[in-house]
Amino acid sequence: MKRILVAAMALVSGCSPAADKQVAQTPSSPCDVAAAYLDAMLLESRNTKFIFANDEEQVGTLSVNGEWYGEGTNQRVPGPDPARFTAAASKLSSVGACPAVRQKLDRYGVAYGEKAVAAAIADTGDGEGYRATILNFSLPLISRDGTEAIVATSSVSAPEGGAGSLRHLKRRSDGRWEAVSESGLWIS
Incomplete structure (x- = not known):
């Protein structure tokens, strides 16, 4: 069904395989990737009442030595190659750093920021x-080639009910970003 919808949208918009290839080669900024990934997060969370924080996310340095698993599976997969990425990861929240992300949250009516967090934890x-x-x-930390x-x-849904992970995203041929694997960082 998803493929049919994408194909129909491509036909209606006049996209061609050549146009798709050009889109996929266009470099992305961290905020562009964050805005695209937000769509996936909203889809994953559609049956949950949620809000977004905008404080720093504790990323630290990129470590791919942990165990990586295929997205939505328990199957171990190779982690991303650290040589493909720049050295430092950002600790900035995409919500706090990217106006496009906040605009998208506003458009979908999703609360974010300190007041939303305070209301959620009341x-x-x-x-x-x-x-x-x-x-x-x-x-996001983007690979040197942008793929x-x-x-x-x-x-986090309770004082002792939360988890954090690294998500490895790959850019599809149509230019969209897809989570392909994840590695757990913490759990409470």
Whole structure:
């Protein structure tokens, strides 16, 4: 169904294979990749009440020595090659650093920022969790050739209920970004 929809959209928009190849070769800024990845995050979280934080995501330096798993599977896969990426990862939140990400959140009616986090963690009276899941993601680290990216993500739904991971993204031939694997960073 997804492929049919994409094909139909390509026909309607007049896209051709040559145009797709040109799009895929166009360099992306970290904010462009973040805005594209946000669509995937919103789709993954569609059945959950959530908000976005805009504080720094603790990314640190890129370490691919951990275990990497295929996206949505328990199958181990090779991690990204660190030689393909610049040396330093950003600790900045994509929400805080990218106007395009905030505009997209506004368009979808998704709350973000300090006030949204404060409202989410307000006492619910049941001691079970937050009023909404708090999501955050870093500015992506993009490979030198612009075909891969790594982003740190976090999801917290209770004081002791959260996880963070690195997501390895690859740019598809149609120019869109797709998460292909992940490596856990922390869990509580």
